[in-house]
Amino acid sequence: MAAYTELLRNQADLLRQGLADLRAEDTELAGILDAEVTRQHRTLSLVSSSCAANPRILAASASALVNVTAEGAPGKRHQVGCENVDLVESLAIRRARELFGAQYASVQSHSASNANYQVLAALLEPGDTILGMALDHGGHLTHGSPVAFTGTHYKAIRYGTTSQGVIDYAEVRHLALAHRPRIIICGATAYSRVVDFQRFRAIADEAGAILLADISYIAGLVATGRHPSPIDVAHVTTACTHKQLAGPRGGLILSGRDADTKVPGLRGSFSRVLERAVFPRMQGSPAVNMIAAKAAALGYAMSPEFDAYMGRIRSTADAMASAFMAQDYEVVGGGTENHTILLRLRGGISGSIAASALERCGIMVSKNRALGETRSSFVANGLCIGTGSIAQRYIDPVGCREVVDLVCRILDKVTPLSEQKYCLEPELQEQFRLQTEALCAMYPIADYRGN
Numbered sequence: 446m447a448a449y450t451e452l453l454r455n456q457a458d459l460l461r462q463g464l465a466d467l468r469a470e471d472t473e474l475a476g477i478l479d480a481e482v483t484r485q486h487r488t489l490s491l492v493s494s495s496c497a498a499n500p501r502i503l504a505a506s507a508s509a510l511v512n513v514t515a516e517g518a519p520g521k522r523h524q525v526g527c528e529n530v531d532l533v534e535s536l537a538i539r540r541a542r543e544l545f546g547a548q549y550a551s552v553q554s555h556s557a558s559n560a561n562y563q564v565l566a567a568l569l570e571p572g573d574t575i576l577g578m579a580l581d582h583g584g585h586l587t588h589g590s591p592v593a594f595t596g597t598h599y600k601a602i603r604y605g606t607t608s609q610g611v612i613d614y615a616e617v618r619h620l621a622l623a624h625r626p627r628i629i630i631c632g633a634t635a636y637s638r639v640v641d642f643q644r645f646r647a648i649a650d651e652a653g654a655i656l657l658a659d660i661s662y663i664a665g666l667v668a669t670g671r672h673p674s675p676i677d678v679a680h681v682t683t684a685c686t687h688k689q690l691a692g693p694r695g696g697l698i699l700s701g702r703d704a705d706t707k708v709p710g711l712r713g714s715f716s717r718v719l720e721r722a723v724f725p726r727m728q729g730s731p732a733v734n735m736i737a738a739k740a741a742a743l744g745y746a747m748s749p750e751f752d753a754y755m756g757r758i759r760s761t762a763d764a765m766a767s768a769f770m771a772q773d774y775e776v777v778g779g780g781t782e783n784h785t786i787l788l789r790l791r792g793g794i795s796g797s798i799a800a801s802a803l804e805r806c807g808i809m810v811s812k813n814r815a816l817g818e819t820r821s822s823f824v825a826n827g828l829c830i831g832t833g834s835i836a837q838r839y840i841d842p843v844g845c846r847e848v849v850d851l852v853c854r855i856l857d858k859v860t861p862l863s864e865q866k867y868c869l870e871p872e873l874q875e876q877f878r879l880q881t882e883a884l885c886a887m888y889p890i891a892d893y894r895g896n
């Protein structure tokens with residue numbers, strides 16, 4: 446035991462000492478953590494949900510708030526010693542409401558999946574009917590997929606997209622009127638079009654359903670007015686803080702105009718029912734350190750820098766979509782209205798092969814089932830590409846064309862042997878990897894440069 450001569454009095458002292466101790470006394474873990482920073486610097490992420498939380502947010506998530514148990518809400522805790530926790534949670538709530546123009550905000554959900562489960566569990570009985578977007582059309586597991594809790598616990602009906610990759614609103618209405626779901630879920634995870642929340646609400650009203658909008662993948666575009674907001678349109682909105690908001694892993698539950706509306710069939714308004722949805726129904730004490738990091742992220746999301754970041758997310762997405770089309774790749778729907786590009790692969794290369802080959806060359810991308818694919822999502826026939834990280838590296842439209850060119854050259858050199866096996870010459874792979882590293886060095890992650 447080292448002889449300490451002074452107290453670690455504040456957050457900075459703790460972090461400094463913690464990092465020094467990790468390096469000195471747990472080299473195995475410290476080495477892995479450092480390797481991950483290096484990996485993020487040296488690889489190019491085209492994963493649609495990816496972004497880098499800035500060091501301020503990382504520091505907030507590593508605060509001493511982790512030591513506090515705080516069941517309940519600010520001012521109404523089951524434990525003592527919560528005065529700073531209350532301030533932090535109140536700050537996060539205030540910022541979430543301000544950023545999204547919401548009347549009600551809950552910041553305790555550990556993730557967006559949890560937030561969705563919490564909302565559904567609060568508003569529905571087991572076995573109730575839910576209507577959500579099918580996973581293979583771009584929906585999320587928590588929207589009623591047969592392999593998820595939402596698909597087994599509820600009677601899940603699924604809608605999809607047209608061949609142009611646009612939500613089939615006529616099908617949504619038809620299914621809603623035929624099955625009378627208690628809740629309709631909109632908001633996708635691999636979708637490149639604007640979601641027409643008004644149209645969803647009109648359908649929900651006609652069918653007597655509650656509307657839940659999950660904006661996890663477009664929260665930053667919504668917050669900066671680049672995508673219509675569902676806050677006053679849907680009854681309830683959920684989001685995560687770690688995709689477009691570039692914050693810590695976590696979920697948000699929001700409600701706007703309908704916060705005070707009575708929930709059909711239940712006692713109390715949406716905000717009253719939602720207030721009990723997280724604690725005590727589904728979670729114990731929140732991760733208060735992560736709530737601090739959410740507060741930091743929500744503060745950042747209100748800054749001019751974040752607005753500019755979202756501007757770059759959009760402009761680079763258009764540039765990448767055009768560049769892929771110029772290389773004769775099919776972009777579903779012929780372009781994008783958000784940060785996502787859905788690419789159909791060619792030449793017998795499956796999504797699984799493309800993602801693996803690109804990863805070996807330092808480019809991270811997610812496979813995705815483009816419309817009409819019948820093979821499993823482990824194989825897939827397409828890619829889902831997003832510009833969250835590209836925009837954080839300030840890669841301009843010219844750089845975007847270079848990135849697309851590199852991706853296409855790699856895929857051209859891949860020889861598929863089966864659905865998942867392929868051949869890519871090791872020397873070529875190494876050349877491509879060095880080219881990726883050179884691009885990464887030319888366009889460093891802006892927030893990960895010190896001063």
Ligand SMILES: *Cc1c(COP(=O)(O)O)cnc(C)c1O
Binds near residue numbers: 557585632633634660
């Ligand atoms: C990513 C995503 C989620 C899940 O988020 P987690 O916080 O990782 O649980 C939920 N809904 C949608 C639409 C998503 O894109």
